[in-house]
Amino acid sequence: MCVVSMVYDHGAKHPEDYWNKETLNQFQRALNAAKVVDELTDQPDCEDPKKAEFFKRVELRVAAREAATRVGCTGQEACEAFILGAEWASSR
Numbered sequence: 001m002c003v004v005s006m007v008y009d010h011g012a013k014h015p016e017d018y019w020n021k022e023t024l025n026q027f028q029r030a031l032n033a034a035k036v037v038d039e040l041t042d043q044p045d046c047e048d049p050k051k052a053e054f055f056k057r058v059e060l061r062v063a064a065r066e067a068a069t070r071v072g073c074t075g076q077e078a079c080e081a082f083i084l085g086a087e088w089a090s091s092r
Contacts (some may be wrong), residue, residue: 002046003034012054019058021066027055 011027019027037048 002043003037003041004031004047004080005051007031008051008055012051016058016061019061019062019085024059042083 007027007030038044059070
């Protein structure tokens with residue numbers, strides 16, 4: 001198993017609401033280091049698209065939460081609707 005796959009597996013153990021800008025940056029640094037290891041051990045391009053998809057959703061939710069904060073979203077229901085709307089719009 002390549003290191004990139006193991007990093008994705010470890011990250012996916014956390015629920016989507018665990019992630020924020022800082023934890024995503026840390027994850028990205030670990031993922032970049034894993035890619036280097038995989039290249040050095042002749043395992044390039046072993047990223048599983050299904051595993052990567054989880055983190056695309058996480059990145060969208062983090063970006064939407066930050067946008068909701070910037071526009072002054074208040075109330076759980078309103079903020080959740082804002083976040084889901086942003087996710088929907090970005091998937092189009």
